[in-house]
Amino acid sequence: MAAAGIACAQSTVTRPEAAGRLVRVFDFEEQQTNPGEVPRYWFRNQDSPQRARPGFPNWNRSSLIYDNLFAYEGEGYINLPTQGGSTSLLLETGLLPIFADTDYRIFAQVRTSGLQNARAGLIARFVDAKGEVISGSERMSDLTLSEQVWRQITVDVSSSDPRAAFIQLELVLLQPKQQPLREASPTKAFEIAAEDFTGSAMFDNVAILQLPRVDLSASTVGNVFPAEQQPTLTMHVRDLTDEVLAMRAEVLDAKGNVIDSEQAPLTSGSKPREWKPKLAGYGWYRARMSLKNPQGIMVGGAATDFAWLPPAVIKPAPLRARELSQSRTTMLIDAPRFGLIFDAVPDTQWPTLPVIGKASGIGTMSLPLWTRDLQASQMRARVEMMQGVASELVSSYIDLTLVLPQTPDELARAVNIERPDPWDVLLMPPQSPEQVRDAVQPFISDAIDRMGARAGAWQIGSSKSQTPFWSSHKLSAARGALSARAPGITLVIPTDIRDRWDASELLAVGGALRLAPRIPATMPPNAVRHAAENWVVPLSAAPRTVATQFILDGASHPSTLPAQDAANIARQTVEVWRMLGGDPEVSASAPLSIAIANAIQWPDTPRQQPRPTAAFTAFAAVSQRLSDRRIVGPFPSPEGCVAWITQPLTRAESGISGGIIAWNESAADEATLNLPVASESVLMYDMFGNVTRLRATQRESGAGALMVRVPLTREPIFLEGLDVGLAQFVSTVEITPTLLDAAKDVGEHEIVLRNPWKNSITGKVSVLEPGGFAKGPIDRSWRITPRSHNFTLAAGQEIRLPMQVSFRLNQESGPKKFVLGVEVSGDQPYGMVEIERTLDLGLQDFALDVTATRVGDTVIAEATITNTSDNQVTIELVSLAPGAPRQRATLSNLAPRAQAVRRFSYSVSGTKLIGERVVITATDAETNRRLNRGADVP
Numbered sequence: 001m002a003a004a005g006i007a008c009a010q011s012t013v014t015r016p017e018a019a020g021r022l023v024r025v026f027d028f029e030e031q032q033t034n035p036g037e038v039p040r041y042w043f044r045n046q047d048s049p050q051r052a053r054p055g056f057p058n059w060n061r062s063s064l065i066y067d068n069l070f071a072y073e074g075e076g077y078i079n080l081p082t083q084g085g086s087t088s089l090l091l092e093t094g095l096l097p098i099f100a101d102t103d104y105r106i107f108a109q110v111r112t113s114g115l116q117n118a119r120a121g122l123i124a125r126f127v128d129a130k131g132e133v134i135s136g137s138e139r140m141s142d143l144t145l146s147e148q149v150w151r152q153i154t155v156d157v158s159s160s161d162p163r164a165a166f167i168q169l170e171l172v173l174l175q176p177k178q179q180p181l182r183e184a185s186p187t188k189a190f191e192i193a194a195e196d197f198t199g200s201a202m203f204d205n206v207a208i209l210q211l212p213r214v215d216l217s218a219s220t221v222g223n224v225f226p227a228e229q230q231p232t233l234t235m236h237v238r239d240l241t242d243e244v245l246a247m248r249a250e251v252l253d254a255k256g257n258v259i260d261s262e263q264a265p266l267t268s269g270s271k272p273r274e275w276k277p278k279l280a281g282y283g284w285y286r287a288r289m290s291l292k293n294p295q296g297i298m299v300g301g302a303a304t305d306f307a308w309l310p311p312a313v314i315k316p317a318p319l320r321a322r323e324l325s326q327s328r329t330t331m332l333i334d335a336p337r338f339g340l341i342f343d344a345v346p347d348t349q350w351p352t353l354p355v356i357g358k359a360s361g362i363g364t365m366s367l368p369l370w371t372r373d374l375q376a377s378q379m380r381a382r383v384e385m386m387q388g389v390a391s392e393l394v395s396s397y398i399d400l401t402l403v404l405p406q407t408p409d410e411l412a413r414a415v416n417i418e419r420p421d422p423w424d425v426l427l428m429p430p431q432s433p434e435q436v437r438d439a440v441q442p443f444i445s446d447a448i449d450r451m452g453a454r455a456g457a458w459q460i461g462s463s464k465s466q467t468p469f470w471s472s473h474k475l476s477a478a479r480g481a482l483s484a485r486a487p488g489i490t491l492v493i494p495t496d497i498r499d500r501w502d503a504s505e506l507l508a509v510g511g512a513l514r515l516a517p518r519i520p521a522t523m524p525p526n527a528v529r530h531a532a533e534n535w536v537v538p539l540s541a542a543p544r545t546v547a548t549q550f551i552l553d554g555a556s557h558p559s560t561l562p563a564q565d566a567a568n569i570a571r572q573t574v575e576v577w578r579m580l581g582g583d584p585e586v587s588a589s590a591p592l593s594i595a596i597a598n599a600i601q602w603p604d605t606p607r608q609q610p611r612p613t614a615a616f617t618a619f620a621a622v623s624q625r626l627s628d629r630r631i632v633g634p635f636p637s638p639e640g641c642v643a644w645i646t647q648p649l650t651r652a653e654s655g656i657s658g659g660i661i662a663w664n665e666s667a668a669d670e671a672t673l674n675l676p677v678a679s680e681s682v683l684m685y686d687m688f689g690n691v692t693r694l695r696a697t698q699r700e701s702g703a704g705a706l707m708v709r710v711p712l713t714r715e716p717i718f719l720e721g722l723d724v725g726l727a728q729f730v731s732t733v734e735i736t737p738t739l740l741d742a743a744k745d746v747g748e749h750e751i752v753l754r755n756p757w758k759n760s761i762t763g764k765v766s767v768l769e770p771g772g773f774a775k776g777p778i779d780r781s782w783r784i785t786p787r788s789h790n791f792t793l794a795a796g797q798e799i800r801l802p803m804q805v806s807f808r809l810n811q812e813s814g815p816k817k818f819v820l821g822v823e824v825s826g827d828q829p830y831g832m833v834e835i836e837r838t839l840d841l842g843l844q845d846f847a848l849d850v851t852a853t854r855v856g857d858t859v860i861a862e863a864t865i866t867n868t869s870d871n872q873v874t875i876e877l878v879s880l881a882p883g884a885p886r887q888r889a890t891l892s893n894l895a896p897r898a899q900a901v902r903r904f905s906y907s908v909s910g911t912k913l914i915g916e917r918v919v920i921t922a923t924d925a926e927t928n929r930r931l932n933r934g935a936d937v938p
Contacts, residue, residue: 021241021299023104023208024096028064028076037063039078041095045088045170055178057085062171065202072109072150072204080173081200082118089203091169093131096208098167099240103158103211103300106169108141111150114199118175119143122206124157126164133168134161143179150204156211158605167208173201209299212239215607216249216289216302219274222352222600222610223306224359231308233287235273237266237300245299249289251277254563254614254688259285266291282310282621283688284562284614305601305611309620310689312361334627336399338619339364339595341551343405343462344371346602350385352610354392356600360620361627364595365393366401366459366492369447372420374408376442383450390454401492402447402455405462414439422460426478452489459492463518463551463597475513490514494551497523497531514547516595521553521615525571525642525665532579547591550576554615555598562614567663567715569596569615570622570687574661574716578631578644594623621689625661625718632724635660635675635731636836640667641712645731647724658724664712671712676705676730676833678723684710685718694719705831726830728756733835735818740805740841742813743929749839750800751820755793761826762792765801768834769819781808812919813841813848813931843929845869846894848922852935854914859906859937861918867894874925879904881918890925913937 026039034040044062047053060082066075080087098104110120121144126137141153157167176193215236218225225231235249250261260277279285288303339362345353357365367386374382390400404422415436417424425440460478478491490512495501497517517535519528535548552572557565576594599616603609629646637643643662664671675682677696684692696706710717734752741747755761766788772779773787782805789801820835842848849864861881867873875891881904889902904920906913919934 021210021243021293023098023210025208026206027074028078028204029074030064030076031066034064037061038089039064039076041092042078042089043092045090053088055086055175056088057083059083060085060087060173062087062089070111070202072111077202077204078171079200079202080120080171082115082173082175082196082198084175084195084197086118086175086178087173087201089171093127093168094166096167096169098126098159098164099210100159100162100164101213101238102240103156103213104167105154105156105209105211106167106206107152107154107209108171108206109150109204110144110146110153111148111202111204112144112146112199113148113202115145115147115173115196115201116199117194118173118196118199118201119145119179120153120201120203121172121174122153122155122203123170123172124155125168125170126157126159126161127166127168128163129165131166134163137161137164140180143174158213158607160606169206169208171201171203171206210241212237212241212245212291212300214289214291214300214302216287216304217609218287218304218306220306221355222359222612223304224356224612225306225308226359227282227309227311230276231279231285231306233275233277233304235275235289237291239266239291239300243293243299245291245293247289247291249275249287251279252286252288253280254284254566254617255561256563279308281688281690282308283690284566284612284617286562304609305613307612307617307620309359309361309617310624312359312624335361335363335397337593338362338623338627339366339399339401339549339593340599340616341366341401341403341463341595341597342368342600343403343464343597344368344602347385348606349602349610350389353389354396354398356610356612357393357398358396360616361624362398362620364399364401364593366403366457366463366595368403368405369451370404370406370408370422370443372406372409374443375410376439379442379446383447386447387450387454390451394454399457400451400455401457401459401490402451403459403462403492405465408443411439411443423474423478426460427474455489457490457492457512457514459494459516461494463494463516465494488512490547492516492549494518497528497535497550500534512547514549514591516549516551518551518597519553519572519576521555521557521565521568523572525568525575528572528575529578532576535579547593549593549595552576552594552596552615552619553598554596554613554619556601556613556615563715566614566618566687570618570716571663571665573619573622573626574631574644577626580630618687621685622687622716622718624689625659625685625720629659631661633728633731635662635673635727637662637673638667638671638712640665641671641673643673645724645727657720658722658727659718659720660722660727661716661718662710662712663716664714667712673710673712674834674836675708675710675719675722676726676830677708677721678706678726678828678830679721680706682708682719682721685720687715687717705833707834723830725757725826726824726833729754729761729824730833730835732756733820733822733837735803735820735837735839738839739844740807740816740839742811742841742843742931743845743927745806747805749803749805751789751803752798752800753791753793753822754798755795757826758795759826760792760794761824762790763822763824764788764790765823766821767803767818768821769817770807781811783807807841809930810932811841813843813933815839816841843868843924843931845924845927845929846873846875846922846931848920848931848933850918850920850933850935852918852937854908854938857908859908859913859918861904861906861920861935863889863902863904863920863922863933864899865891865894865902865922866899867896870896872896876923876925877902878921878923879918880921881906881913882916883912 028039046056046058062080065079068075071077106124108122112120122141124139126134139155139157141155175195217234219232245266247266248263251259253259284307286305291300293299406420407422492514494516497519596619601611628649631644632647633645635643635645642665646659662673681693681695684694694708696708732754736750767784770782785804815838818837821832823832824830847866851862853860865875872893877889879887884906887904891900917934917936921932923930
C-alpha cells in the first residue's frame, strides 16, 4: 500500500502528528485494547430519536470483526451490513486536525459481499472548530461494488476554507435511493429503486495522507495563448512535511508525445517556479507535474491543458451576422460564421470569455442567461456582470447570443412545471394567472431591457437540447414572449442534424430564425456531408430570414487521443463549410455558420484553470484557413481520401490564394496526393495552423510541370499558394466510358477536357500509359489510337477527344492506370502535367476477382465470380500456376446478381510457387467471353 511506503519516509525529527506525510492510519487491529462492537473513535451513524436520518435504519449495525481470512491485512476489519436501507459508520469530530490551505488524500480498502444494487464508499468532509460541518466541503469516493475482492478507493479534499479545522470521515453502504446521482435527478427521486436486503461492505486500512499542494498553471487568461505570447507555465509546490521531493514536469502534444520535460529536487515549503517549455509549434498541449518522495512513491501531482493559437488572419468586422449581405471593404466577411457556444459558465470564469473569444478569432459567442440554481433576486447582479462581458465582446466585434439552457428551479416551482425546459415557460398562454406572469418577468424583463441592444439573438434550450423542431405557431408564441420588449431579435432553435423540418412551417413565422442543428462528435465526415446537405438544400424554399448554425461538439473524449478529437472536428468543419457552395457572390451572403460547444473544460475548484480542448484549438486554427475561401469542387485523390479545391472570395483581401484541403478518410495504406503547381513552392498548414513550405519538383527528365507530393493522414492539411484554374482543370479531366470492355476488339473512348479559366487555352494531351511512354520500356500489348491530340478551348468550353483502345487477350482484368500528359498554356505556360485516371478492364456480364493465400505447405487460389447480368450464366474456370498442372472447375447456372467461389489448391513442395503469380481464366460457356485475373503467392 502507498501509505505504508510513505510512513517509512517520515523524518525522525519530532513534529506535530498532523505535519507528517502520513497523518493517521486506522488498521482496526484493536484486539488487546477495545472490547467494544465498533472501532475506537468511530460510531454508528444510523437513524435514531436523537438524530433523524431517513434511509439509514437502526437495524443495520456496523461492527468490528477479527478474521485473518477476510481482513485485507492482519485480522481486524469493519463490516457494514444491510437488511434493507443504508449503513454508515462515522469518525468522531476533532480526531483529525488539519492545516489551512493543505491537500489531503484518504485511502481505504473495501470489499463487498452479496450486493447487487447497493454500493460502498468513503466520504470526507471538513468541520470547523465547533464541530459544525462546513457546507460544500463534502467529497465522496467512487461508489464501489467489489465482490469478494479487496479494492482501494480514494477521496481527495482541500482545506481552502479558513474555517476548516478537522477532517471527518464516514464509511458508507448506500442503497440506490441514497446514492448521489439518483438524488440529483428530479425524475429518479420519485422512482421506486430496487434495494438489497442482504449483503455487506467491508473496510480496512483507512489512511489519511497530507499531500504537497501542487499548482500547475498557464500564465495567460483562459489557458489560451495567442501566437505572439510564448507559453509559460508556473509550478507552485507547498509542502509542510520535511521530505525532499523529486519534481518532474513534462509537456505532451495532442498525440501523447512528450515534447519537453524538466526535473529538479524540492525541499519543504513553498517553491514557485516558472518554465517556458520548448514546443514544436502551435497546437494543444497538456502539462503535467509529479512529485515523488525518496522512496520513489508519488505523493502529489497536477496537470493542466493549454492552447497556443496561430496568428489571427480573420480581421473582425463591425457588423452583425445578420448583416452579412452588406459590403465590407477592408474587413474579411467570414468572422461571424464561426462561433463559440457555452451552455454553462462558472461565475468566476466570465472575465475569461472576451479573452478566449478574441484570441480564437471567432465572430459570435452564445452565453447562458439562466442556470438551474439562479434566483430572481440574483438576476440584476447577473445581468450587470453579463453587461460588462458583452461590452468587451462587442468592442472586439463579437456578436452575442443569449442562451436559456434550462429553467431555474425557483421559476419552475413558481409556475408549476415539471421539466426544466425553457420552452415550457415561453409557451405559457398570455392569459396565464397574474402570479405566473409575475414569477416569469424577473427572469426575463431585466435581461431584455439591459441586454437587448447587445444581444441580437436568443437561443431557447441548450446546445444539447433534445426538443424537436416545432410548429410555426409555437415558434411565434416563443418569439412573442421575448420580442415584446426587444423587437427584431433572432430566435435560435437548437435541434439535431438528424431531425427533419418543414420549410413551409418557417414561412409562417414572422421575424428572423436561426436553426441550430447539432452534429454528434461520433458522426464521420462522410455522414456529416450527407446530413448537412439534407439541411441546406431545403433552405432555398425558406425565407432569407432563416439562417442555419451547425453546432459541433468540442468536448474531450477519454476513449480517443486529443489529436483524434482535433482531426475529427477539423474534418467536420470542412464538410459543413462545403455547404456554402463555390459561387463567391451567392455564398458571401448565405445564412450559414458554424459554432463549437463544450470547447472549454471549466474548473471544478477555484485553484484550477479553464482547460481548452484539442477540438477547440483545431477549430480556431481551421476557421482561419477557411475564412473568405470557398470550396469549389473535388480534386482527384487516392481511393479512400478526400480533397477539395478552395478559392478566395472576390471581395477577400489581397494575398489569399487558391488551395486544397485533403485528408485520408478510409484508405488502409499510406496515400500520397500528387499535385501540379504553378510556382516553385506551396504552403502547407496543419490542423493547428503550423506552416511548412513544400518545394515543388519536376520529373527526373527535368521536363513537365512542377509537382508537389504530399502524404495524407487522418489529420486534414491545408495547401495554399495554388493556381485554382490549374487545380480545377486537372480535376475535371475524364476518360469515358470507364469500362474497358473485354468483349470488344476495339473500345471507343473519349478524353474530356474543360477550361475553367476566364481566358482561352491551348495545349496537347498524350496518353503515356499504358504503353510505356512515361517511363519505358515500350509495352506493345496495348494499342491506343491516336496517342495525342492538340486542342484549343475558349473560356468555359468543353471538348471530347476520341480515342480507340485495344489490348491482347491475355491482359488481366481489373483496374488499369491511364496516365495522360497534358501540356496547357493560357495566360502562362504550365508545362506538361501528368494526370492519372483509372479504367476498369472487365465485362458487363460477370466479374472475376482472384486471391492467393498460403496455409502451411498449401497454396489456395480463390476465384470469386459475380453475375452482373440479368440472366443465368455458366462459367468455366481454368487455374494456371507455374510448374503445376492446370486445374479446372465449372460454375453452372449462376443466378443473376449472385456470387459464387471456387478454390484451387497447390502444394508448395516441389514447386516454385512462392512469389510467383497464379492466373485464373473465367469463360462464359455460352458467349465465350473471357476474363483473366491473377494474384501473387505470398
